[in-house]
Amino acid sequence: MLCGTDADIIEVAGPSPDLSFRMRLLRSENPDVVNGLLALLPFQSFLLHVVVAGETIYTPAPSISLSSKNMVPRQKGTVYWNTTSQSVCFCYGAVTESTAVNQFAQVLDEDLPKLEALGRLVYRETVSAKTPTIVQMTMRLPGDNSAPKTQPHSVVGDKFDGSWQSAKALIEQEIRSLRQPQEPIDIKRIRLGATAARAGSEGSALQTIVFLQGFLSTLGPHVFSRLLAVSYYPEMTVPLMVRQTREFLIQTFNHFHFLSDLGLRRTAKLGDVYSQALDSVTTMDEYRELTDAMRTLIQLLYRWLHLVFPWHLKGRLQSRSVEEADGMPSLAVLDGVNP
Incomplete structure (x- = not known):
């Protein structure tokens, strides 16, 4: 009790x-x-x-x-x-x-x-x-009927001055917008298949939303969360933390630009702002404030993708027992195909 x-x-x-x-x-x-x-x-x-x-x-x-x-x-x-x-x-x-x-x-x-x-x-x-x-x-709280204020969808403009504080403010503006119970325009377009990414020459949008779901499910909960956890290591320094963050998220493969290519257009600009702002952090606390804001943004995008993902297709994937699956043929190896 x-x-x-x-x-x-x-x-x-x-x-x-x-x-x-x-x-x-x-x-x-x-x-x-x-x-x-x-x-x-x-x-x-x-x-x-x-x-x-x-x-x-x-x-x-x-x-x-x-x-x-x-x-x-x-x-x-x-x-x-x-x-x-x-x-x-x-x-x-x-x-x-x-x-x-x-x-x-x-x-x-x-x-x-x-x-x-x-x-x-x-x-x-x-x-x-x-x-x-x-x-x-x-x-x-019981008896509190006041409703949180809503805020219109934000546009990333020219408010970034190079500081981590201004970058955090821009990211948080986007976060407040994504928290509202209104489908973001990028999410709507992805849900309805209005994306440019595709497999080969086919026009199906299924691959894009499947890839986004899997990619975002690790980027926020695991990559960003682990970066924040590592920032608490006593031997970690700010320069090394910034270098490691860029290595994970931007160098060789820019995660933010990739998400933009898949339809989440705002991530490219905000990712650039985040990357530039890393140069201005001087303490681990500043790094955490900035990085946690970006993590929260990625998490919210993931939640919206989770909401619109076509889970109803699960009915087309037949469930079987382990014994049934083990008794069925494995994939064949392609052999002898004429050009």
């Missing part, structure tokens, strides 16, 4: 009252994440559904904490902070992944049916839909 006071309660408001629930914060078990979350409230975003971890929904969020202080197994009602993917996650049913999670809250027992109903709605409207729907949510 959970203990605490009403001050420990957070409301998660879904599309309607019967799809909204309350959770109790675990202050003593995970103070860093709890305090980080409270500083964001009221927080508005959109909900997504996992594709391999069972019955769990989540919402992308700003960086809250890099610490993992309350690693526990998942169960129905667990609310946890996914550090690498920068997401607040809500387990509403069965879990099919064994990794422990960084729990910071627990949904109230009496509200579990509402969480489950919301989870099934998100599943139906996102990963199970041919054309997904944006499911909004707001996290807030």
